[in-house]
Amino acid sequence: KKGKRGIVENDLFKQDWRSRKKNQIFQYVVLKWALVLLIGLLTGLVGFFNNLAVENIAGFKLVLTGDLMLQKRYFTAFLAYGGCNLVLGATAAALCAYIAPAAAGSGIPEVKAYLNGVDAYSILAPSTLFVKIFGSILGVSGGFVLGKEGPMVHTGACIANLLGQGGSRKYHLTWNWLKYFKNDRDRRDLITCGAAAGVAAAFRAPVGGVLFALEEAASWWRSALLWRTFFTTAVVAVVLRALIEFCRKGKCGLFGQGGLIMFDLSSNVPSYGTQDLIAIIILGVIGGVFGGLFNFLLDRILRVYSIINERGAPSKILLTITISIITSACSYGLPWLAACSPCPVGSMEECPTIGRSGNFKSFQCPPGHYNGLASLFFNTNDDAIRNLFSRGTENEFHMSSLFVFFIAIYCLGLVTYGIAVPSGLFIPVILAGATYGRIVGTLLGPMSDIDPGLFALLGAASFLGGTMRMTVSVCVILLELTNELHMLPLVMLVLLISKTIADCFNKGVYDQIVVMKGLPFMEAHAEPYMRHLVASDVVSGPLISFSGVEKVGNIVHALRITGHNGFPVVDEPPVSEAPELVGLVLRSHVLVLLSGRNFMKEKVKTSGSFVLRRFGAFDFAKPGSGKGMKIEDLDFTEEEMEMYVDLHPITNTSPYTVVETMSLAKAAVLFRALGLRHLLVVPKTPGRFPIVGILTRHDLMPEHIHGLFPNLRKSH
């Protein structure tokens, strides 16, 4: 049996580092690990910086307002409070609107789409990173009902992208040795690590970060990736731990004294009976309904907002200012509705608290009294959650206060997400869910053995299950946030129920936003109607293919009139005996080859050696976001246009193919499972032109298929 050794993909591929010597592979591996380390380090630092800045800015604002209130200058206090919020919010919106519109919102849907293979440029650009970091700080400090975790995920992904593509050419920050990672897979790996690091930094939940990346962010998963994300989040955890230890010595201004666990609830074993279980099941069902409703309403509001936001930067800023004023009015105005309560006797905590955080806010109350609603509204979101989760404080919040807060937060969360500010959804959902849970706990009161603080945890779980539809990652994140392992079985139960209920109504919130943004996201499974079609049914447009040795003019023409990124290469007589499929060339590689201008007068096959002399593998590497060569950049003389160029050296001779009669469902599974960008469709019967067409991501989108076959029964 003979062994055909040698090049089976293409010459370029052979030049690539992968096929090189051992020490180069070693270099690559070390570099990749070093990068992952760096991603963890930087994301950890940014996460800590964000936290530190927010605590200090929001703290300053709250202390200032508190002081004015102590002097009974209530209107001035409102102006100071609302004014701070307005300035912070408007600055964030201006940053977003003028510098990086892609930085608005959570960023998780975009990262998810990128990891699914959608190259939406600019979503991971350096300017987005900059705005995301500072916009998020300003937005959270500005008192909006939004969180920092979505933006942190996006920030981590941006950091990973920036490092992975070797810096930014636009800002003249480049490291040549980082050009190693110019292919899709390595990029996706690094960005997955970045996303995991983001969650780890936002929630101080390293394992939760890994699981988030796995469950929500990534579309392809390998066990190697698990190991790599684990490494990244471990680095984040170590960095955060060290910095928090440093701050414990009081060098960080108003930064809190808390440890690595954000809302530590750990305590004795809670006990619960059958009646509690029934209450919890009902809590899960209602939480699922509220979650589904949240997604439904958010979708409507985002559609309205997108019309406003499309009018340009001033409208965006105006919308943000409006929401900022409404939020300030709610936070400052609504607590006036609540009556003052006397401080509990023998409480461990200071009461009333005048500083920035604390369970018992003084607000307008006389000494020895506190305002429960102000403890929730007139606080940072993190502190409000901490108060809701707090145990042994059964009677701290009046039922009416909780109701008012719940309605206000649910609505503010809905109207805040779409504004032009980096905004996470986790915190608003946890906040609303915790209030809901606390309401249930207070209602049940002495009928239940479970503390209202634990009910708040279960309520938060039910809302998270109902909107995000994540399971394991939410479970672990809540565990890492609260250090309450005893509640794990109940949290799992609630998540199960609320996700199941909400799944009856609509999709998860991030999936919904991906669809709304029109990103061509490929689902892991094939739709049932695809079983009734074959691959050739959905091939679109006239086929454009190149000869193995093609006239330059034809290539330039084809590149100009189409936007295709891949072209089949077919050898025809006299180069081969009969028309024969050679493989696939990528637009970007053709452009690089053309720029070399090594053309021939005759249509003959070359040895291809000049390509290897003229170019390095790096020249053909996938460029960073949006900075590849364009056909418009190249000019050719009339004479050159009549010459020939040999495409064989840059042709991938092992493209994946399917026969035209292949079930479309199976072709789609192949496409998705292997993460392809092009799938060649070949004829079944001999004697025809050796290629029928190319399938791309867009050809497999439901909209495209339903457009071609309007009568196709829609799947449910």
Place this chain on the structure above:
Amino acid sequence: KKGKRGIVENDLFKQDWRSRKKNQIFQYVVLKWALVLLIGLLTGLVGFFNNLAVENIAGFKLVLTGDLMLQKRYFTAFLAYGGCNLVLGATAAALCAYIAPAAAGSGIPEVKAYLNGVDAYSILAPSTLFVKIFGSILGVSGGFVLGKEGPMVHTGACIANLLGQGGSRKYHLTWNWLKYFKNDRDRRDLITCGAAAGVAAAFRAPVGGVLFALEEAASWWRSALLWRTFFTTAVVAVVLRALIEFCRKGKCGLFGQGGLIMFDLSSNVPSYGTQDLIAIIILGVIGGVFGGLFNFLLDRILRVYSIINERGAPSKILLTITISIITSACSYGLPWLAACSPCPVGSMEECPTIGRSGNFKSFQCPPGHYNGLASLFFNTNDDAIRNLFSRGTENEFHMSSLFVFFIAIYCLGLVTYGIAVPSGLFIPVILAGATYGRIVGTLLGPMSDIDPGLFALLGAASFLGGTMRMTVSVCVILLELTNELHMLPLVMLVLLISKTIADCFNKGVYDQIVVMKGLPFMEAHAEPYMRHLVASDVVSGPLISFSGVEKVGNIVHALRITGHNGFPVVDEPPVSEAPELVGLVLRSHVLVLLSGRNFMKEKVKTSGSFVLRRFGAFDFAKPGSGKGMKIEDLDFTEEEMEMYVDLHPITNTSPYTVVETMSLAKAAVLFRALGLRHLLVVPKTPGRFPIVGILTRHDLMPEHIHGLFPNLRKSH
């Protein structure tokens, strides 16, 4: 553009429930969830029963021996202790050797291979399940250095298989409505859930179970599976929680009073400085070395054992008895080496303890004294781990005791795994690792702020990282076992280091056992040398294909002389104009079709309608383990052998194909990513026979390829 509607896979497929009406799909979905629920329920019950039985049997044994020792009848005590162990061990070995040899060992490698697509019959059979449950109880009660978690994973998988295939025909336990799941994917899904439930039940770690299934067990992962395993383990958690609550009332004999958390360490925030970090890094490095060494030695010992075990059941039992005696001698004999220590003053715990568990075993010591080494040896493994992890007991164990225990457990763990008893590796590794960590902690003593109990936790993490090479799942399992969230960053750090170090030496222990057992496990990545080969290079054996309408005699002959499970079907003139590939038929489907005996005199294509009349889709469903039809079961007359049968209705017309010149690396990736069993290789140039060969799992194994191309540079 015309739309070719209708059947694109094959007629049978259309008959399958998937393509049927909505209510049938609904039925299937409900059934699948009900099954998953049942798997969780049963595994939870079995896990609890196992635990209960072990606690009572081992407790009885220890109490009996303790009483005899109190009466100073030391030799009788040894006979009682060693005798109990011997009887328990020999019974377990006899069960294994005579009823189900597949039940010996951990079972995790087998489950892993099954989920990779290796159909090793009998590993999930009902007899295996029976022996696994009772053998594990006997083995653990018998004082061996082995755990119950591997066997629980196997048990969960067996339960899932039994339910999924609708009971067992052999034992006349069948439910017809459960025949829905007779395909590979549904089976694998259920068995993955079973494996997750096993870990959840063994460690009472529901989230750890999901992650174990994801990280170690499953080869293909979909987000739907995450959700399903999460559901299963949530059920397990709820079941366990309820049963433990029930036992708290004292109705379960010697069953402990502990809650859902097995080794609860939760406490105040531990603080640590730079010198601790350095100590922990060194601990991780050494732990990695010990872990790698463990794998290396285990491999050697298993090879020796396999020679002994191959001699038949009596040798197996003899080997088990030998190990049982050695273990009893160590557990009973070695504590005599240790001096008695006075009980600590002001300890919260009873000292000395005479009953079954407790930190301070009396053993041979006078009143007011305890024997530290006996607290470790003369206890169940779970209790020994609990003692090692215990905090605030710095001086409980002498350095010499710890050393003796470490060496004994490390060696006993190595020699115990290969005996014919269901045996998990987690517990021995945790035990050895915890002792190692405790030694380090005691050595550092006052130099470190960290309690030796926490060092024991870190030591266990380092050994687990060094042998199992899991990361996230070990991390979460340890977290769920100990409820010590504060140590998470350190545990992650230690895991990182020890895994990295051990990966330099060899593979993870389960992977190693899979290789040693000769199971054809497919790795997720292609080996580098595959880039130098093309698909047609490794196609083995002469190609056997059928005509679309084939003579019965030819089919019977082909089925008799080969063991192939798939055959290409090619239409030839006069059925088609030119030879044309129709698709692929499976051996099992052909056998079912032949058994219908609807043969024709002429070689003509039929409408195929008789197949649909004669058979239901269930008739063609994949049979349960090893109970499919065989060609030897069918007899045909001379006349029938000369007749024809139409294979078109049962041919899969959409098989995955690759061109013969496709890079073997890419073909292997396709094969693995889609979980194929057959991959058709088609010719590149027209005019040849339309199929070159079939690639199966075995053609892609490194051994096969290196056999064909001995000069191929081996990969590293």
